[in-house]
Structures are given as structure tokens and as C-alpha cells.
Amino acid sequence: MSRILFSATLALVLALPAFAQEIPTYAPPPTMPADASKLPTIVLMSMGGTIASRGDTRLNITNYGGGMPRVDPEHWVADLPELEGIANIVLDDQRAPRDRPTGTETHEDCARVARRLEELAADPSIDGFVVTHGTNTMSEVAYYMNLTVKTDKPIVFVGSQRPWTGMSGDGPRNLYDAVRVAASPEARGKGVLQSTNQLINAARDVDKTIAYRMNTFVGVDVGALGYADPDKVVFFREPVRRHTTGSEFAGLDLAELPKVEIAYGYRQAPGYLIDAMVEHGVKGIVIDGVGAGSATSGVEGQAEAVKRAQAKGVVVVMTARTHGGRVQDTPRRREAKIVPGDNLLPEKARILLQLALTKTTDVAEVTRIFAEY
Template sequence: MKKLFLFWFLLIISISLFAQTLPRIKILATGGTIAGQGASADRSAYTSGALPIKDLIAAVPGIDKLAIISGEQISNVGSQDMSVAIWIKLNQRINEIYKNNEADGVVITHGTDTQEETAYFLSLTVRYDKPVVLTGSMRPATAISADGPKNLYDAVALAASKEAANSGVLLVFSESIFSGREAVKTSTTHVEAFTAPNSGPIGQIYDGKVVMYQSPIRKANKNTPFDITGLTSLPEVAIVELYADAPPTAINAYVAAGVKGIVTGGLGNGNLNKANTAAVAAAVKRGVPVVRASRIYSGRVTLLDETDDEKLGTIVSDDLIPQKARILLMLGLTQTRDKKQLQEYFFMY
């Protein structure tokens, strides 16, 4: 009896010591396809955000061997309904988690429609250099060969690794690791849905092992100038995409509606046709900052090329796609309306 007691005592102590060595990972769930349910396993139609976080965690074999897992439901929406309000809530919760030492790493489950935007927003506003990793899936949890469990396993492995520290906000998908700034969704249906057109992946996860190829340079984290503590909203910024013979209707309407800034998804090197150049000039004259981005998702929009930005009064997005340029302009406008300072943000972040 004494030997049996000693055996169980030592086993409990060993398990306790093992558990203490595992990192603590907090999973913040927002909904999306990864939490989706369909009518049958062979149909693509599904309802986003139908499963709670506890069910997502339970569906991943071996995840408890990577870390001590806990979960919270921040929202439960398809990411087409992601909002600034949810972004602010996420940012506040992540900063709170690290301030109070509640976890060693944070994983966010998120729909893919706007995942690249949330990743960039958090990369500019989270005030800690500890791991923040986003992931999701292209197939709902009820589908044949659902990709969500593997992506979530990899995201936890990354957040639990020493390589994730000081790397900024990361996005992991289909075994590739991307900087939150650089990740772009480039497929509507394929499981390899994300790429980073200007830089490529910065690492890979295979069999739960993290290998980093490079470290992101353009990141903010604890040194971010964008302190949104106490804010419940951000300045409204609109995006206008251009095309052949595009009229200035959208720009004029947004200015009339009182938006605080405009990003143009221009042609080629962010170019504007004559009608929209005139509309942009009028917007700038009325005090509305305008950022020239491009509808092309790789390459840079350069200063003083085909467009005389000094004369027109515009800002260039550098290599940010329009939806990410919008985020930086919204955050920039919480700090300044000075055109030179706003332009500097685009070259820094």
C-alpha cells in the first residue's frame, strides 16, 4: 500500500512539475470559418462562428502537450463583419493579459476575410513584445479534411516558442509564418490562402517545430506611437478603388459625408486619372488627407513619380495595400494631421 501511495504521489508531483514548465497560452476567439458549421461534411456552405472556443480546443489532438491552454470568446462573427470596435476590444484585452501576466503567449482565431487587417492593426497597437499569433481556416470545422485544427495547433506551437518573442504580430496558415504587416489573402478558396507578396514567409512550422528564416524589421510593438488606450472609435477613413474611366463620384461623396481621410486604390504606381486627380486636390484643399495606394498587391507606390505628390498634397502608402493603408491612416490621425508626419509613419510602419 505504501509503495502504491508513493507511486501515485511521485506521479502527481511529476505531472505538476511538467505542467509548470509548459508556457501558458491564451486563445482569444473571434469567430470565422475555423468555428464554422456546415449542413454536411461534403458541402462548402456553412455558418461562421457557430462553435465556441472550448469546442475548437477540444478538436485539436495533442494541443495540451504544447502549452497550458485557456480560451476566451471575444466575439463570434464571420470576419466580413469584423469591426473597429472588436479591434479595440482585442487590443485592450491583449495588453491587459500581458500587463497582468495572465499568459506567455496569445493566439487569436479569426476569419480569413479580414484577418490581414486585424493582424496589421494589432501589430501597430499592442504594446508588448510578447507573442501574438493569428490563424483561421478555409474549411469549416465540420468539413472533410478541415484545416482549422492543424492551423490552431501550429499557432499554439508558434506562440509557445522562443522564436515568436520580439517578432511582432504573426500570422500562421498552412504551415507558413508571416509577419502581420506583410500577410495578404490571395485566394478565395484554397487552403494556402495567404502569401506575403513583397517579402515571402518569414518561417515555417512542420510537425510542430518552428523554423524562422528572418525577423521582421518594420514593426511597432512596445515602441508604438499609437496609444489607443481609452478610445472607443477611430477616425473614419474610406477606400476608393480606381479603374479605367473611373468617375470622381466616390471621392466627392465621401468628402461631402465628412470622412476624416481617404485612401485611393490607384492604378499601377497608385496613379489617378484626371477626374479623380481634381477630386483629390479638392479633398486635400478641404483638409482631408489622401493616401495614394495601389490596387496591385505587390510593389511600392513611390513619391514624386508620375504623380507630383508635393503639388497635389497627397501621401504615398509605400508598399501597404489599400486596406492596410486605411488602418495606418486611421491610427495616424489619432496622433497628428501633419502631412509630413503622416508620410513618415508610412515609411516607418
């Protein structure tokens, strides 16, 4: 009886319709065509970062670097033979000199890389760029390049949250996808891009939002431009703010920039910090303000210190510490001669203000620049 029951049950199961989710057919990575000259040529440029770091063990994903040898661009290419199927790779190492007393990246480094990108972009045989960078300041460095490099060729910034040697590291996949994005004809003319975790974001909009998780980079207000999906690179929208070939700051000699600092808004934030900035010669101040973008008030508050700074010719820009939504151009701000920072992060507003101050200190003109970029 049990054998008959089993046979009947099996027949019933086989007769039922299948409702299981369909599994997509695996698409193998593209292979090297017979004529490699048909592939786009992509410059792989290193500015260091976690993606260029090693840990002493595969489980070390937070305390890496130190005395470990760093990962050089040729190691990336050797570890990713799949790149041969999508692009001809040219290596260019632009990391800061090893003998510098401190590893902190400087404006001089950024200006040097910007000049190098423009120099290489003038070569008609080069189709695009992938620039690796540390995730801590990648979004602001990418925004600087977005404003200062005069080319419509794709420039894609990429990094990783885990070292190249880490177990289940995100570096290899991020780098592979970034090359795919830079090699995509649709990426041309969209300004500097940032590609991690399969997302493609505009340099202006992207922000690092999580300390260690791999889904850290997002466009808080506006979302991604597109995706580096396994089957193809797809774009759904384009940046509308001025950048690269449309930027009035692109192609300029920017060896030095005016001094601009950032003050944070919070309950009872003192004004003496702003006074100290002015004493140290700042030409502009960005205040990451409370609410929709406001300095704190009071006898010793920020608002009173702002007036003192403005009286000495300092230009003040207001962003919002909410990091979502715009600081708007209201009659009250206009009367107070405060430049609304739109929805820029304070560190990006600082870069734009530095560039603006190379041209003007007129508040109305600086306001125009912030509205267009």
C-alpha cells in the first residue's frame, strides 16, 4: 500500500504547475575579440585608498595597511584577467609620493591629477578613465574633478570598503564594473561618475553614508544615474548641473585656492570658532546649519559671528546638516547676504566656494554659481 501511495503522490506532484521563480540564464563575461584594437582604451589611474591596501589575513577588513605592501595597478590587472575582454588598459599611478611626511592628500595632489587627466584626455586614442581613490574623501575629490577637468570622456571614480585581500572583498567587482562603465559610450558627456556596488552616481550628488558597509555610496536626494548590471551598463537619467566641458572652472590653473573652512550648526554653537577662522585668514565659510540651513543665534552664537565675518569681506554659504533637501534662496537669507548652498554637502560646498572665490567675492555672483553647479 505504501508503494502505491508513494506512486500516486509522485504523480500528483509532477502534474502540478511549477511556480518556482525562473532563474536567469548565466551570461558569460565578454571574451577578447580577434582584433583587440576594437576595444576601447581605458586609463586605470590609482590615487590609493582601501582598494589599494592589503591586510595581514583575509579576515582583516578593518585594520589593514600599515606595514603591508600596497596593491599596485599592475596587480589589479593581473588579478582581473576578465578586463581583457572589455578594454585595453593603460596604467597610470598618481598616488602621493611615499616619502611625504604625512599621507594626507592635498589640494596640490588633486590639481596635479586634474592636469594629468586633461593631458591624457587630449590623446584621441584614449576613450575613458577609471580613478581609484579612498572612500573617505572620494566623493569630494570626484566633485573637484567634475568642476575642473575639461573633457567629455568618461571619468569614473571607484573604491572599496574592504582591502583587496579581504575575504569577500568588494574591490575586484567594483573595479571591474567601473571599467565597464568607463568603456560604455553612454557614459560620455555625463561628467565625473562614481561607481560602486553596481550603482552609478554623479560626482555632485553621491555621498558616503555608512562607515564600513559596502552599500555606502548613494545619491541621497536624487538617486543613481544608472546601474552596472551583470548583463550591461544602463543609464536612466543625466546630470543637469554644469560640469566638465560646461564648467567655467575647467582647464584653469588652480595651483592655489582661497582658504575656506566649515562650521557645524548645533544648539548653542559658539561664534568664537567662526571668529577664529576669520583671524586665520579665511575668505569663505560654509556653515552646515540646523533645520533647513540656519546658523544658531544668541549673544555669543554663530549668527552674530557671521555678521562680523561678513563685515570683513568673508563670503558665507549655508548648507543643511540634514544632508537631504535644498537650502533655499529665501528673502531672509538674501537680506542677510547668505549664499544658499542648495543640496550640496558641506565639503562639496567648500570646494565650489573655493573655486567661486577665484573669480569673485560678490554674493549675488556666488549665489548664481551655486544655483548652476
